[in-house]
Amino acid sequence: MKRAVDMIINWKKEKYNSNIIHIHGDNDNTIPLKNVKPTVTMEGGSHMMALTEGEKIGMIIQKLLLY
DSSP, X not given: OHHHHHHHHTOOOOOOOTTOXXXXXXXXXXXXXXXXXXXXXXXXXXXXXXXXXXHXXXXXXXXXXXX
């Protein structure tokens, strides 16, 4: 946990691969939406949404792959 927090706090990357899709929840209290620039914002998604909202995330990914 200590290593993960250190990596987040000290993240220096300013250029990102344009192929990266960032899905972020608007209810994430660990990494608030105001601190990130996601490609897709999931309404009601929390920091644990990969575990709790897997079906919704899967639908978002399917739509993105078809686009």
